Amino acid sequence: GESVGLHLPTLSVQEGDNSIINCAYSNSASDYFIWYKQESGKGPQFIIDIRSNMDKRQGQRVTVLLNKTVKHLSLQIAATQPGDSAVYFCAENSRGTTDSWGKLQFGAGTQVVVTP
């Protein structure tokens, strides 16, 4: 079946370095992707999204890259800070639209640990 998954369950990053979190998806019909951040004891928080007609989108200290050829999504965090320690989820909408989130598929998550 269709699935969204993350390559690495845990990523350890030194403070100040850049982080790269990877995500693979298998549904070729997906055209909308989202990254969420979940800190301990809190719910997921929206970070950034991207549509399949783009291959790169930048936010504040974050960049999402989309490679549709190999069905790969990544989140880059520049100058990682202690406050970036969290679980990061990618998600894709299998309906290919944002009309409804009823088919939004989440990955299992990557734990990012920022060390001093």
Place this chain on the structure above:
Amino acid sequence: ETGVTQTPRHLVMGMTNKKSLKCEQHLGHNAMYWYKQSAKKPLELMFVYNFKEQTENNSVPSRFSPECPNSSHLFLHLHTLQPEDSALYLCASSQARPRGNSPLHFGNGTRLTVT
């Protein structure tokens, strides 16, 4: 303040108990959702309400019963749960717009333990 408030934050209940989870969104959104988050598993969608009408029920057992009295409030009624139902239950909301939904806004969840 996340804009989506869930109560209680923690709940311990026996398998024969009846309890309810409450969610309130202060964002003016018109769609609300229940998700289940178990350890090391992806988020699982349970129910979706658009404009107070249930539009998705992801094969959820009948021991979970949702209620959406208005677009700001969502409840999840629980009865005769099983230990495997222990998880973090997340409520979310979004705004349906002509050009597509806003991203989901999540509450901080209710940590449920079934004994």
